[in-house]
Amino acid sequence: MRAALPSPTESIALVAALFATGCAELSSPAPIPTLSIGVVDANVWTGDPERPLVEAIGVAGDRVAALGSSDAIRALATDAIIIDADGATVVPGFIDAHVHLLDAGHRLLADSTGDALLLDDDFWPVAPEPPPAYTPAEDDAALDAALAYLAERGVTSVHHMGSWSDLEALGRARDSGRLTVRVYAAVPLPTWRRLRDAIADGRFGGDDGRGDNWLRVGALKGVVDGTVETGTAALDRPYPDSADDRGLMLYDVDRLSAQVDAADAAELQVALHAVGSRANHLALNAYERVIAANGPRDRRFRIEHAQHLRPDDIARFAALDVIASMQPAGIGDTGPRLEAMVGSAALAEPFPVRSLLDTGAVVAFGTNWGFAPAGPILGLYGAVTRRPLEAFYRSSWTPSERITIARALNAYTIAGAYASFEDRIKGRLAIGQLADFAVLDLALLSVPLPDVRLASVVVTVTGGRIVYDAR
Ligand SMILES: [Zn+2]
Structure with missing residues (x-):
């Protein structure tokens, strides 16, 4: 049976490959980025038509460094701040x-x-x-x-x-x-x-x-x-x-x-x-x-x-x-x-x-x-x-x-x-984009439309920095 989201090792490989694409002279695999923030158990609406929804997102420096399953991000985020979104939506800032x-x-x-x-x-x-x-x-x-x-x-x-x-x-x-x-x-x-x-x-x-x-x-x-x-x-x-x-x-x-x-x-x-x-x-x-x-x-x-x-x-x-x-x-x-x-x-x-x-x-x-x-x-x-x-x-x-x-x-x-x-x-959440996003407190894409008004922001990250935290 195939999992919908890549396994942790697949995700790590994917991230490493993406990091390596900018440096053609690299012969060994690029180092796995050290994440500073990982948001897991989320519905990340990426705004990227290639990959519109993922479960988790990882930040390194001021950029988005990883997208994938919660397990994959947790594996990369050993020294990171982990934000558990509890099934709520994450959107680009x-x-x-x-x-x-x-x-x-x-x-x-x-x-x-x-x-x-x-x-x-x-x-x-x-x-x-x-x-x-x-x-x-x-x-x-x-x-x-x-x-x-x-x-x-x-x-x-x-x-x-x-x-x-x-x-x-x-x-x-x-x-x-x-x-x-x-x-x-x-x-x-x-x-x-x-x-x-x-x-x-x-x-x-x-x-x-x-x-x-x-x-x-x-x-x-x-x-x-x-x-x-x-x-x-x-x-x-x-x-x-x-x-x-x-x-x-x-x-x-x-x-x-x-x-x-x-x-x-x-x-x-x-x-x-x-x-x-x-x-x-x-x-x-x-x-x-x-x-x-x-x-x-x-x-x-x-x-x-x-x-x-x-x-x-x-x-x-x-x-x-x-x-x-x-x-x-x-x-x-x-x-x-x-x-x-x-x-x-x-x-x-x-x-x-x-x-x-x-x-x-x-x-x-x-x-x-x-x-x-x-x-x-x-x-x-x-x-x-x-x-x-x-x-x-x-x-x-x-x-x-x-x-x-x-x-x-x-x-x-x-x-x-x-x-x-x-x-x-x-404006979207893809590898290499600025890590600007908001963690909301409800599943914005699946609630009845009148309930959209009830959403509020739990955490705001701009450039990889938590600039608001209501947790
Ligand atoms: Zn005006």
Whole structure:
């Protein structure tokens, strides 16, 4: 009878072979790696289509060193910390593709409950760079609070939408070894020259001048419209109860295209905030123009929020290779509310996650934390149920846009890694990838979907280091 998982010796051989592949001159078998952490008796959802589920995972240094049976990992992990997951799920560390770390941290310090839904004032209608209101020491404390909060929720990487003064705080945290979450930091689009020049000057370090795998730059965030809640999302038809108010557009297409064009020509990534259908249409038009003008390149344009889309625009994301960076937490709560606010001005239902995925688009999940709650579990629940959090027995809102838990996990892991050009080193659990993962307290892939909301994180590991431990 054949065992489903390899025996310990087979696994050891496999690991040794994989370690040897990088060194062709090795004639003797590569040494068996000394594991520092072994997670056993788990359902490890690897995100790797070649090997989607394994029972155990081993870490050496900052990398995944072994995957296989619990016996195999135990045999390698004689001097390691052993985490018995007791049948629960282990996932690649969550990648939150849209946060405002400093805002979130300052709010956490001001209000220890911190999780309250706050008004989204996530745009700069006038000045792209608000003057810093905090001292460096206050920013450092806020950042530390935000990092600890994320680690508790299994988040191991974020895409931070912020300012140049935020970058100073992030740089200090990296240099002093205080980062426990990896950060891909975007700065405002109008400052593209400054970013280009800072990279050329080697200010961020790293082989390509864009930093290391703890803190990276290269993205610019532009703002096309506002938010539905403030009546500033740019729609195709007037808001209900208004004769001609179709929301706020901060750029005309020529001015926007010119900035995107310049940033793209400088080989920087552009992420445009677009909520309303008119704003999304304009952003896609700008991207289309720039792609035609500047030619093929691995540019990974993004649209942040992509909340209301014209039906004809949905397939353009995949056609133009534009990443939809969406925030699924609370779809079941805010979706119906937003629909009521935009009324017939909404040409498509908000948050068309499945429609986008079905056309082949990359959808990366995040939260807009700082202005919305941080937890990825809420996002997974929102994406798979589209039900209110507190009324989970209710029927789903727009059920045809629900997605499977595997697709939701993909959007929260590998898609985020792709959106920051880091899919070669993280976002899934395979040998040689960064050891970033979260141990949950339930079997996420087999519980009834409403129970997804009950999951919590037991241990978070970032770069082979336990950064949160609730055991
Ligand atoms: Zn935001």
